[in-house]
Amino acid sequence: MSLTILVFAKQVPDTKNITGKAMKDDGTVNRAALPAIFNPEDLNGVELALALRERYGGKVVVATMGPPAAANILRHALYMGADESILLTDRRFAGADTLATSYTLAAAARKAGPFDLVICGRQAIDGDTAQVGPQLAEKLNIPQLIYVAEVESVEAGRLRGRCLIDGGYEIIESPLPCLLTVVAEANVPRPAGARRLMQYKRAVTRSELLARHGGRDYEDANVLAEEEASLRRRGLWIHEWTAGDLAVDPNRIGMAGSPTKVKAIQSVVLTGKGSKQVPPTDEGIAGLVHELIAEHILS
Amino acid sequence: MSKKKAGNVWVFIEQDDGRIADVSLELVCKGRELAGQLGVKTEAVLLGQRVAGLAPRLHEYGCDNVFLAEDARLEHFSPLPYAKVILGLIHQHHPNIFLFGATAVGRSLAPRVASGKLAGLTADCTDLRIDSFEDKASGQVLPNKLMQIRPAFGGNIIATIVNTWDDPQMVTVREGVMRLDEPAAGRRGEVTPVAVSLEAADLVVSLVKRFKQEKEVNLKAAQIIVAGGYGVGTKENFQLIRQLAETIGGAVAASRAAVDAGWISHDHQVGQTGVTVRPRLYIACGISGSVQHRAGMSESAKILAINEDPGAPIFSVAHYGVVGDLNVVIPKLIKAYKARV
Ligand SMILES: Cc1cc2nc3c(=O)[nH]c(=O)nc-3n(C[C@H](O)[C@H](O)[C@H](O)COP(=O)(O)OP(=O)(O)OC[C@H]3O[C@@H](n4cnc5c(N)ncnc54)[C@H](O)[C@@H]3O)c2cc1C
Ligand SMILES: Cc1cc2nc3c(=O)[nH]c(=O)nc-3n(C[C@H](O)[C@H](O)[C@H](O)COP(=O)(O)OP(=O)(O)OC[C@H]3O[C@@H](n4cnc5c(N)ncnc54)[C@H](O)[C@@H]3O)c2cc1C
Numbered sequence: 001m002s003l004t005i006l007v008f009a010k011q012v013p014d015t016k017n018i019t020g021k022a023m024k025d026d027g028t029v030n031r032a033a034l035p036a037i038f039n040p041e042d043l044n045g046v047e048l049a050l051a052l053r054e055r056y057g058g059k060v061v062v063a064t065m066g067p068p069a070a071a072n073i074l075r076h077a078l079y080m081g082a083d084e085s086i087l088l089t090d091r092r093f094a095g096a097d098t099l100a101t102s103y104t105l106a107a108a109a110r111k112a113g114p115f116d117l118v119i120c121g122r123q124a125i126d127g128d129t130a131q132v133g134p135q136l137a138e139k140l141n142i143p144q145l146i147y148v149a150e151v152e153s154v155e156a157g158r159l160r161g162r163c164l165i166d167g168g169y170e171i172i173e174s175p176l177p178c179l180l181t182v183v184a185e186a187n188v189p190r191p192a193g194a195r196r197l198m199q200y201k202r203a204v205t206r207s208e209l210l211a212r213h214g215g216r217d218y219e220d221a222n223v224l225a226e227e228e229a230s231l232r233r234r235g236l237w238i239h240e241w242t243a244g245d246l247a248v249d250p251n252r253i254g255m256a257g258s259p260t261k262v263k264a265i266q267s268v269v270l271t272g273k274g275s276k277q278v279p280p281t282d283e284g285i286a287g288l289v290h291e292l293i294a295e296h297i298l299s
Numbered sequence: 300m301s302k303k304k305a306g307n308v309w310v311f312i313e314q315d316d317g318r319i320a321d322v323s324l325e326l327v328c329k330g331r332e333l334a335g336q337l338g339v340k341t342e343a344v345l346l347g348q349r350v351a352g353l354a355p356r357l358h359e360y361g362c363d364n365v366f367l368a369e370d371a372r373l374e375h376f377s378p379l380p381y382a383k384v385i386l387g388l389i390h391q392h393h394p395n396i397f398l399f400g401a402t403a404v405g406r407s408l409a410p411r412v413a414s415g416k417l418a419g420l421t422a423d424c425t426d427l428r429i430d431s432f433e434d435k436a437s438g439q440v441l442p443n444k445l446m447q448i449r450p451a452f453g454g455n456i457i458a459t460i461v462n463t464w465d466d467p468q469m470v471t472v473r474e475g476v477m478r479l480d481e482p483a484a485g486r487r488g489e490v491t492p493v494a495v496s497l498e499a500a501d502l503v504v505s506l507v508k509r510f511k512q513e514k515e516v517n518l519k520a521a522q523i524i525v526a527g528g529y530g531v532g533t534k535e536n537f538q539l540i541r542q543l544a545e546t547i548g549g550a551v552a553a554s555r556a557a558v559d560a561g562w563i564s565h566d567h568q569v570g571q572t573g574v575t576v577r578p579r580l581y582i583a584c585g586i587s588g589s590v591q592h593r594a595g596m597s598e599s600a601k602i603l604a605i606n607e608d609p610g611a612p613i614f615s616v617a618h619y620g621v622v623g624d625l626n627v628v629i630p631k632l633i634k635a636y637k638a639r640v
Contacts, residue, residue, distance in 0.1 A: 015452045102414060128451045129422035131410040134378065138414035143504045144378055146407045160507065165403040167566075168511035174504045255436075259419030259464035263432060263446065266457045275604070275614055280623030282631055288603075288619060289635040297580045297601050298523070298547055298636070 003058035003154065005049040006115040008105055008136070009042035009077060011070040012126045038073045041121030043080075043189035045182045048151065049119050050081045050190070056154060058116070059083045063108055065093055065101065071205050074238050078200040079192030083235070086112060087205050090242040095255030098131040104253050105132070106139035107246040112239075117159070118179040122147055133181035143174040146181045204231065205240040305443075306395030306466050308334040311385070312345040312357065312365075313376075313404050315511075319353055321519070322400030322474035324360050329427060329477040330398055331361035336429045337443055339395065340364060344388060346381055348374035351490070358488035360480075366392075368493040372502060375509075376404045380501045382411040388493060389416055394467045396445055398427075401471035413469050419462035420469040421447035425476055432461045444468070450571075450594060475519045475575040515566040516550050522579045523549030526569055526596070529556035530585020530606065530625060537562045539629050540584060546633050552576070554586045570595035584625045588613025605629070 013034030049060045062077035064070045065088040074085035088108050096104065109118060118140065123130035130146075137144035147164040152171070154160075160173045164183060204212075209227060213220075231237040243253055251257060278288045292298040308330045313320040327343065334341040340363040345353060347369065354365040368384050389397070389412070397412075399405035401423050413420035426448040432441045445468045447460040462468040518524060525547070527540035537557070544551045552574075553567045569576055571591040581599035586592060588604070588611055596602070597616045604617035605628050614620045621628050 013452070097419065098410070099414060099417065099419060126452055127422075129420075130406055131413075131420055131422055134407055134410035135414035138382070138411045144407065144411070145504075147403060163403075165509075165511065167514060168509070170509045171507040172504060173507050178504075259417075259462050260421055260447075260460050261432075261434065261436075261463050262458050263461045264459040275617040275620045278619055278621045280621050280628050280631070282635075285621070285628065285631040286635040286638070288621075289632065289639060292580065292601075292603075293639060 001056050001154070003052055003056050003116045004114070005052060005058060005060050005117045005119060006109055006112060007042070007045045007049045007060060007062045007077070007082070007119045008132075009045065009062055009064050009073055009121070010039045010124045011036050011064060011066050011073045012039045012124050013037075015125050036069060036072070038076055039121055039124045041123060041182060041184055042073075043121075044184055044186050045119045045121050045180075046077050046080055046082065047187045047189040048148075048180070048182050049117075051187065052117070052151060052154070053081075061086065061112060061115075063088065063105070063112065065089070065096075065104055065108070068205070068207055071208065071238055071240075075200055075203055076192060078203055078235075079197045080190055081193065081196065084239070085203075086239040086241060088241050088246075089205075089207075090244075090253075092243045092250065092254045092256075095258060096253065097258035097260040098127070098129055098135055099259060100253050100255075100257035102132050102135035102139050103257060104243075104246070104248060105136050107248045108241065109136070109140060111241070111246055114177070116176045118142070118177065120179065120181045122181045122183045130181070133179060137179035140177075140179065143178045144181070145172050145174060145178060147183050148180045149183055149185045151180070200236065203236040203238050205238045207240060208238075305337060305339050306393045307340040307342050307363075308337070308396045309342050309344055309394040309398065309467065310362070311397070311399045311405065311408070312343045312353070313400055313402060314345070314347055314350055314353060317347075317350060317353065319356065320400055320402065320474070321479070322402060322405075322472065325474070325477040325479050326398040326400060326472060327357060327360045327362055328480040329472070330396070333396060333427060333429060333445070337395070342366060342394070344368075344385060346370075346373045346384060354488075354490050356482070359482035359484060359486045361483075361486075362488050364489040364491055366491050366493050368495050370495040370497075372497055373495065375506050376408070377502075377504055377506065378407045378411050379504060380497050381408055382415060383497060383501050384493065384495055385412050386415045387496075389467060397467040397469045399469070399471045401473045405471050409469060409471050416467070417464070418467055418469050419460075419464055420471070421449060421460045421462070422471050424449045424470045424472050425457075427470065427472070432463075434463055436463075445470070473575055475577075515564055516552075518550055518552055518567070518569065518574045518576050521550035521576065523547055523582075524552045524569075524576055524578045524580070524596075524599075525549045525582045525584065526552035526554065526586060527557050527562070527584050528554035528586030528592075529560065530587075531557060531562065532585070534560070534562045536626070539626070543582070543584075543629050543633055546636055549578075549580070549582070554589075554592050583613050583617070584629060586613055587611050588616065 063086040120133035150162040342364040343362040399409040428446040432444040525544040571594040577598040603619040604613040
C-alpha cells in the first residue's frame with residue numbers, strides 16, 4: 001500500500017512575539033511588522049504525513065496559501081522531507097476568511113490530487129479559529145477527523161485515529177480519502193535535515209526564479225524553460241499557482257468571497273484596575289482578610 | 300412592499316447520554332436575550348436518540364421551540380449525519396442567528412455546516428451584541444446585525460466581526476463565557492419533530508471506542524478559586540495551594556505552566572486552553588499573568604495576586620496585590636483567616 005498525502009500549512013505571524021502594529025486600518029494583518037513562522041501545529045501535520053509515508057510508502061505534498069514569502073515554509077517542509085510543494089499566491093486571495101480560504105484550498109487540492117489523505121493543523125495561531133480543516137473537508141466532500149493525536153492504522157482503505165475530545169478521546173474509523181486536523185500532542189516534528197537543507201535551500205518558485213533574472217519583465221522564455229526543467233528534475237521546483245491556475249469563482253475567493261468582515265480591532269492593553277497594594281506582613285495580610293470578609297467576598 | 304420575515308435565533312443543543320452540555324444552556328440564555336432585542340423567537344436544535352425528555356428543560360431556560368431530530372443513527376455525534384440534518388433545517392427555516400458551543404463537537408460541526416450553507420462563522424466569541432453595521436465595501440448600513448466579539452492573535456487583540464452574507468450569522472462560544480440564568484419553572488414551549496433522512500454515504504465513519512473522564516473539579520461553579528502557577532516551585536509545594544483553598548472553602552486551579560510541570564491535572568487549568576472562570580474571588584499565587592491565563596480569569600469579581608515580581612502582568616488585572624514570596628504570604632493568609640472574628 002502507499003499513501004498520497006496533501007498537507008496544508010500556513011505561515012503565521014509569531015503571535016507570542018508581537019512588536020508594533022499587528023493590524024492594518026482595514027482590519028487585515030500587518031504581516032510586514034510581524035516575524036513570520038511556520039504555524040506550530042502544521043509542523044505536527046507535516047511530521048505525521050512523513051511518519052505515515054515511512055510506515056506505508058507514498059508521497060507527501062505540502063501546500064500553502066499566502067504571500068510570496070510563504071515559500072519559506074515550503075522550503076522548510078522540503079528540508080523536513082516533503083516530496084513536493086505548492087504555493088498558492090495571488091493578490092485576489094488576500095483578505096480571505098475561513099470560508100474563502102477553505103474554498104481556495106479545496107480547488108488546489110482538486111488540481112493537485114487525487115489524495116488519500118489531507119492533513120491540516122488543528123488551528124493557526126493568528127486567526128485562531130480551527131475552522132479551515134472541517135470546512136475544507138466539507139468542500140472536498142470527505143469525512144473529517146478533528147484533533148487527531150494518533151493515527152493507529154491505515155488498512156484496507158480505512159484509517160483509524162485517536163481524536164481528543166473534551167475530557168478524553170475517541171477512536172474513530174473512516175474510509176479514505178479523509179481529512180485530519182492534528183494537535184500538538186500528536187508528535188515531535190523532526191528538525192530540518194542538514195543534507196536536505198543544503199540541497200533544497202535552492203528550491204524556488206517561478207516568481208523567485210524570475211526575480212533572479214531581474215524581475216517579471218524578463219522575457220527569454222527559452223532560458224526560463226530550461227532552468228525550470230532542470231530545477232524540476234532535481235526536485236527544486238516549488239509550484240506556484242494563482243487564481244487563474246485554479247478553477248475558482250472570483251467572487252468566492254479573498255475579501256470578495258468572505259462573509260465575515262472585521263469591524264473593529266482592539267489591541268489588548270492591560271488596564272490597571274488600580275490594584276490595592278497589600279504589604280506582605282502579618283498586619284497587612286490580616287487587614288486584607290478582614291476587608292474581604294467585611295465585603296462578603298470571603299465568609 | 301414585502302419584507303423578508305426576520306429569522307429566529309437558534310442554539311445547537313449538545314447532549315451526551317441525555318445530559319445537556321452546560322454551554323448549550325448558557326447559549327439558550329444568551330440566545331433568548333438576543334431574540335428579545337430582535338423581536339424574534341429562540342429555538343433549540345436537538346439531535347440524538349431518545350432525547351425528547353430534554354425539551355421541557357430547554358423551554359424552561361428560554362426556548363420557544365425545540366426542533367427535535369430523534370434517530371438511532373444520531374445517538375452519538377458524528378459530523379456528517381449531524382451536518383446533513385442541520386443543513387436541511389436551515390434551508391427550510393432560515394434562522395437569522397445560530398449559536399454553537401466551542402466544544403470538540405461544536406468545533407467539528409459548526410464549520411462543516413457553515414461551509415455547506417456558505418455562511419460566515421466566527422469562532423470563540425466572548426461577547427455578542429446587536430448593533431448596526433456599515434459595510435464599507437457596499438456602502439450599505441445593515442441594521443440589527445450581530446456583533447461577534449472575539450480574541451485572536453493568541454489573545455493579543457480583540458476583534459469585532461460581522462457577518463455580511465445571508466443568514467444565518469453563525470458563531471461558536473466557549474463554555475463558561477455566557478452567563479447561565481435561572482430557568483423559569485413551568486415555562487412551556489413547542490416541540491417540532493424533524494424527519495431524519497440519511498444515506499449510506501452519511502454513515503461511513505464509525506466510532507470504535509470512547510473514553511471520557513468526568514472532570515475532577517467543576518471550577519466554573521466555584522465561588523472562590525485558589526490558583527497556583529510555576530512560582531509554586533515543586534509538586535510537593537502545591538500542597539500549600541490546596542491548604543489555602545481548603546481553609547477558605549475554595550477550589551484549586553492552576554496555570555498551564557503548573558499543569559505542564561505535572562503538579563496537577565489539566566482539569567484544573569484556567570485560561571485560553573483551559574476553563575474560563577468568573578468566581579467571586581480568584582487568588583493567583585506565583586502566576587505571572589500571561590494573556591492566555593488572563594483570558595480565563597480576568598472577569599473574576601475580585602482578583603488577589605501574590606507574586607514576588609512587582610512587574611508581573613497579573614498585577615495589572617488584580618484588585619489586591621501582595622508583592623512577596625508565596626511561601627511566606629500563604630501561611631500568613633491561612634493564619635489570618637483561621638483567626639478571624
Ligand atoms: C483578528 C482576526 C479574526 C478572525 N476571525 C475570523 C473568524 O471568526 N471567522 C473566519 O471565518 N475568519 C476569521 N478570520 C480570518 C482567518 O484568520 C483567515 O481566514 C485565515 O486564512 C484562516 O483562518 P485561521 O487562521 O483561523 O486558520 P485555522 O482554521 O485555525 O487553521 C487550521 C488549519 O488550516 C490550514 N490552513 C489555514 N489557513 C491556511 C492557509 N492560508 N494555507 C494553508 N493552510 C491553511 C492549516 O493546516 C491550519 O493549521 C480572522 C482573522 C483575523 C485577523
Ligand atoms: C496557545 C497557548 C495557549 C495557552 N493556554 C494557557 C492556558 O489556558 N492557561 C495558562 O495558564 N497558560 C496558558 N498558556 C501558557 C502561558 O503563555 C504561560 O506560559 C503560562 O500561563 C505561565 O504560567 P505561570 O504564570 O504559572 O508561569 P510563569 O510565567 O513562569 O510565572 C511564574 C511567576 O511566579 C512568580 N514567582 C516565582 N517564585 C515565586 C514565589 N516564591 N513567590 C511568589 N511568586 C513567585 C514569578 O515572579 C512569575 O511571575 C498558553 C500558551 C499558549 C502559547
